[in-house]
Amino acid sequence: MDPGRRSHDRRGRVLHRPRLGNVLPGRTDVAFRPRYRQRPRLLVHPLRRVPEGGIGFSPIVATALIDHLGLTTAQAFEVVAASTAVAALLLVTFERIAPYDRQAAAVAARGNWVAALPSIARTKALYPIIMVGLGACVFSGMLTFQTSLVEGTGLQASTYFAVNAITVVAARFTLAPLLNRADGNKASVVLLILMCAAVAVAFWLRLGVGVQVASAILLGLGYGLVYSLIQTQAVNDAPAEHRNAALTWFVIAYFVGIFGFPTLGAWLIVHAGLPWFLAAILGFGLAELALALTRQAGGVIFRRPRAEVSG
Template structure:
């Protein structure tokens, strides 16, 4: 892997990730049209269905057309979804269709882009490149709502026009990804095809291993992440705070911690680190109950979430692979991503309903319960691992 080629992929990742980050402004867009968090949940519910369609498409076609081109197709589909939202002048059931395209595209990209990188690096260098890939991805997710808010606040654009700008950025990313696939040498198609194993039939076998714990954990953690970021504008409404402060602090924390702390995390025992990081994430949720007390509380909550959730993802992703039988490791990664998407796009359906019907306090209680459930699974996995080690001796 040549560094210029890698950074072509990284810039495209930054741009496409802005497409997911823009979902944090959906509530403001729908409020301008007379809607509420319910419409946000409906749109992201459609996105959840889209990701479930997109994930298997990568396994079936990436080896034929190239993972880079598949990632580019994902970026185009995300752009199509935002163009659909930007064209709406009233609330219609089409918001679910637009959400479906956003989810379909993000699901394809989320699997295909790291696959395009992974197949071009050695096992020894994979951690190095994936750390940087993740930093660009999270940078795009955090940068998008900040830039969009600036366009709306400083240039007077509507949220629909801002979504149109996001669509253009995703189309630019698609062209970069096509260029990456064309110039970066990749392995033979047969080797790539081997990566797309039958992940559906592998599920019963995975459920009998420790891999089921991190797969369930990532879904719960995604609920926490999507809850606090997707509805940040709702949580700070009436407090005088800016949601962009949370987005910026979270993104900076994740990017900085992945570059500075990733080597330390890699050398530590993953079992213990996961529990510690999840405890930090829980602290971030608890602090969010005090957002009314000012910007310092908001910043602390974002930092704790960035350190906890931002770092634990790669830890439990490694657990999912290592805990699975060698013949089912690709399937474990696929189910890991599916569980992630169920949380990312599925929880806002419940979250929007909770905010409208029981308020933000009840919503945060639900987010906290999901976070506690995740650390509970981490502790259960640790107990099972300890028991297996005793039996082995």
């Protein structure tokens, strides 16, 4: 008997019910590699202000397709597949018309990003690479399992998705100019504190929709804005010759967190319960905050051994 069925038999209900709306799409903005050193004024690029809306609103659209338009789950996935095909076509079109140094891009593409990892690990670029994976676990946990978190509370998971998406898009349009002028290191710490607060507030979701909205807003402000900051840090902290490799590892860490954490999260919900599940998410958030503070203090995880000087 599988763990999920044992949980059903023991408690009389299924703790986690995967839905189409829980499938999180990958970020499109991480697919573009910077071909130059990103400047502080580009910490939140205008093109990065909208994609989060797609992530937040996609569960609502999926629910509408199934519950209101009468589509089956298979048909809804076909709609998602068609949308992905259109997005891929637009990406190919953009690649063809976008002005950039194709020769330099070809040289960068031939770089060995695996071999570059030791060099990257000896710099502060390793911090944001680890941080984005931890933050992805927080983001994935709060959205993917929102249905389970609100079960039995009378709340709707779609409320969290909508408020979070609106907060992120609005914040990136209204706060981006201020954020671009601020100290990126200090700003990332403040935003990570907000992200951790979003998880802490979620412990009291049973108190009502006000708590749910507060958690969604805090997550939208914290995670929604800090992502661009630490992405810029990963590029700028890496050696000039390994910046493309640093961004590649950044993307890998992100996807490991986004798609890897649900397995751990589902196990925690079934075997330990929702409080321990939220505690684990909070632990990931606090670990990311600790790394941000350590990076700001000038620490380096792996240092290059000093050469001995013979007398």
